[in-house]
Amino acid sequence: MDKEILKVMNIQKFYGSRGNVTKAINNISFTVVEGEYVAIMGASGSGKTTLLNCISTIDSVTSGNILIGNEDITKFKDKKLAKFRREELGFIFQDFNLLDTLNAYENIALALTICKINAEIIDKRVKEVAMKLNITDVLYKFPYEMSGGQKQRVASARALISNPKLILADEPTGSLDSKSAKMLLESLVNLNEQLNATIMMVTHDAFSASYAKRILFIKDGNLFNELIRGKDSRKEFFNKIIEVVTLLGGDQRDVF
Template identity: 75%
Template sequence: MSKEVLKVVNIEKYYGNKGNVTKAINNISFEVEEGEFVGVMGTSGSGKTTLLNCISTIDSVTSGHIFINDNDITELNSKKLAKFRREQLGFIFQDFNLLDTLTAYENIALALTICKVNHKEIDRRIRKIAEKLNINDVLEKYPYEMSGGQKQRIASARAIITNPSLILADEPTGALDSNSAKMLLESLNDLNKNLNATIMMVTHDAFTASYASKILFIKDGKIFNEIIRGNDSRKVFFDRIIEVVTLLGGDARDVF
């Protein structure tokens, strides 16, 4: 029986004051099981990034509950939340967020060092993940010496190195050229298939979303639709995504 990693229950997020309230998230509920690769799509302002921010503990919900591995993160104090974030979540950012003064190896090692993992174990884990993501040749390089695709794969390695329960990616291909984007998506696919990583990725791009196994479509802060890839080829799934995006009222030019 598959394990539930993420459970979102009736969450709402309001911004503003009594006279002018914006409902960024309006009563959303869903679950993500271990090993799922979930895409979240929606037009600009739909609430998809707010949803990701609440799950990633960057933002807090106005009401409702978010459970990650049965831990209700909406009930944790700031100290416990920081520890939880460090140990249970992995992040992949659009602009990489690598530290310029550290080598690729040191950037990946940082999260483990903070968690007080010993040097031998850090080295073992980095060598293993570098092999999987084909980044052995850049481990001693600094970010300015790497291509965008290499930087993004280093960022992916850093996200997975702590064996997080959930990896969260916000528009991970947004700053990449098409070739680098494809390489990153293949890397995420490998993490998902080979390491059983559970991934939740926000994207406006249908090609990027077609790598996921399930897509949640958000409109006006609510779940508008959900589609599951099943045994579809990526091409067939891509076409199904485009159909829903058209129903969403998005401009087709926004999804390529």
């Protein structure tokens, strides 16, 4: 039986006050099992980023429950939330967010250093993840000395270093040119397939979403549709995504 990593149960998120309430998320439920690569798609304002923010503990739900592993994060207080975010979640940002004053090794190790993990354990983990992502040769280089692809792999290593239950990516290709975007997407596929990383990616872009194994479509705060790639080629999956986007009523120019 597949192990559930994420369980979202009847969550709602409202903004505003009486008489002027916006329902950003309206009673959404779904699960993600270990080793899945799930994309969340929807037009701007659909609620997809709010959903990710609630799962990442950056925002809180109005009602409902979110379980990561077996822990209900909606019950956590601030201090426990910060610890959970640091130790159990990995984040991949569209602009990498590497610190320019630290070399690759230090950027990757930072989360463990903050947690005051033993230096020998940190060294072992950094070198293991660097070997898996083929960045051993850039560990002592600073970001300005690295190519875009190397920075991507360093950022991925940093997301993986604490062995997170879930890796979250919010529009990770948003500020990249097409070549760099493709490299990042292939890097996410490798994390998923070779290291069994569980990934959830928010995107409005059909090309990016076509790299995932399953897609949840959000419309007006509701779960509108779901697509599972199965044995489809990426091109076949892409075409199915475009069909659903058309059903959503979105302009296709929004999703390329």
